[in-house]
Amino acid sequence: MSFDKLNLISPIREALKTEGYTEPTLIQEQAIPPLLEGKDLIGCAQTGTGKTAAFAIPILQLLSEEQRNLKAPRIIKALIITPTRELAIQIGESFTAYGQYLGLKNTVIFGGVTQKPQTDALKAGVDILVATPGRLLDLINQKFICLRQVKFFVLDEADRMLDMGFINDVKKIISHLPKTRQTMLFSATMPPEITKLVNSITIDPVRVAVTPISSTVDIIEQAVYFVGKKDKKLLLIHLLQDKAIASALVFSRTKHGANKIIKDLAKADIQAAAIHGNKSQGARQLALNNFKAKKTRVLVATDIAARGIDVEELSHVINYDLPNIPETYVHRIGRTGRAGLGGVALSFCDTEEKPYLKDIQKLIAKSIPVIEDHPYPLIETEPADSKAATKKAPVGKPGPVGYFRRRTRH
Structure with a gap:
């Protein structure tokens, strides 16, 4: 029509x-x-x-x-x-x-x-x-x-x-x-x-x-990395060194966490901007405009601040922290894959976040592939029965970013 x-x-x-x-x-x-x-x-x-x-x-x-x-x-x-x-x-x-x-x-x-x-x-x-x-x-x-x-x-x-x-x-x-x-x-x-x-x-x-909330956009590639909480910053830096990630919206659970991610990326010579409630309106709008204009490659945001962000051809959404509300996951990854274009949603999951991942997969009625071939695998500390349950998770093809490269926009 x-x-x-x-x-x-x-x-x-x-x-x-x-x-x-x-x-x-x-x-x-x-x-x-x-x-x-x-x-x-x-x-x-x-x-x-x-x-x-x-x-x-x-x-x-x-x-x-x-x-x-x-x-x-x-x-x-x-x-x-x-x-x-x-x-x-x-x-x-x-x-x-x-x-x-x-x-x-x-x-x-x-x-x-x-x-x-x-x-x-x-x-x-x-x-x-x-x-x-x-x-x-x-x-x-x-x-x-x-x-x-x-x-x-x-x-x-x-x-x-x-x-x-x-x-x-x-x-x-x-x-x-x-x-x-x-x-x-x-x-x-x-x-x-x-x-x-x-x-x-x-x-x-x-x-x-x-588009019911439980159905994520089919054209969005999804994957999860099991990683220790302290190693998340290293994994993020590792992924962002791949230029296949043309633009990335990184989600942090807290304002403090968003600021810390920015500092960690700066130490690795990766320019990024943050957008959250403690930022002035001028700073938030400048960060968003620069991201939309592709002057900034990485934008770190909290959920509330990110509401309303509409960026054309956003290639990647990265869940640095998994949300504890499964519907929020769907909102987050929906920032990419717009207007019929492909997109990638990557999630970091530490030991404490595994219940969140379980709830997310239940909501979207599908298992999210696991990327195991990366430098910072999660060292399990849970009881043996918890480990056994983890082994049942789906396994994705190797490669931290290359697995998705065929669908990534530039």
């Missing part, structure tokens, strides 16, 4: 063509028609499925169809709430791109920076507001923002909102919205509290599910 068959107005079709879009993704194909009809929608879709365009395009078209009095001040008609600064910025950029020929105005607000430029933009008037919960509530309380005229409300990454403790803030924000509105909620998973929220804020919603 082409975008021409989705009954989009010509300015949006032209913008999509300018941006290089030719065919809608599955979630765009399923979500755009009912949203253009004004229906509420619940989208279950993980990162990389194209969900931003799935809600941005209909909102832009519906707003453009209203006859706005050009002499009247702009008021907030569409509100998009998202959990992180990076994701908010990315969504704002998408609205700007898709609506470049429409004359609508959007702005992005988030915490961690001075509020004056944001309040100045609000005073000048906006049609579409993209916001993180904390700063949005703060500016509502300061009377800079009124949401009583909002017609379109999007709650993006709802499960991550829950993980980050924003759910009560979200409920407070919803209380400021008019009862009559079109509501769209997107979430990779639907835990009970999110399901309860969905039922309370939507009316007879259309439900769209794309």
Whole structure:
């Protein structure tokens, strides 16, 4: 299917063509028609499925169809709430791109920076507001923002909102919205509290599910290295010396761990940048922009900071620390293998992380191949019965990176 068959107005079709879009993704194909009809929608879709365009395009078209009095001040008609600064910025950029020929105005607000430029933009008037919960509530309380005229409300990454403790803030924000509105909620998973929220804020919603969380993208090559905790830094340096790894997003469980990885790589003359919650917004955006522009080959991130990172042709994701929540693994490796391109996901697993690996393999319903031929194998210290269980793990072909080279992008 082409975008021409989705009954989009010509300015949006032209913008999509300018941006290089030719065919809608599955979630765009399923979500755009009912949203253009004004229906509420619940989208279950993980990162990389194209969900931003799935809600941005209909909102832009519906707003453009209203006859706005050009002499009247702009008021907030569409509100998009998202959990992180990076994701908010990315969504704002998408609205700007898709609506470049429409004359609508959007702005992005988030915490961690001075509020004056944001309040100045609000005073000048906006049609579409993209916001993180904390700063949005703060500016509502300061009377800079009124949401009583909002017609379109999007709650993006709802499960991550829950993980980050924003759910009560979200409920407070919803209380400021008019009862009559079109509501769209997107979430990779639907835990009970999110399901309860969905039922309370939507009316007879259309439900769209794309790429269930338990199914990792088939074109992503996956492998695991069993390695001692203290040897992980040596294994990472060893792998990154292979230029077949054109770009790598390395996941650390903690901010402190991310900083330590950066220092270890620097000692080995491998340039890398970190992105996590303790970094200033400017530093985070600079690191992300340099990574996207391929000025930086390695980006080290925590899960929360990485939410919203969308990098074209990312060749490798490396799980320096395995996540203790199996769904997080799927989110992480979904950063590569986008737009039909191949990708590689490598994971380091120490003795304490073996239960995490077991949970991950149960969720994705497949065994992840083990790479045994590397210089820093795990020295087992568990009881014999634990060792016997470990031997049952699948064994991959030898070679730390070469095993995947045929599928690696340059």
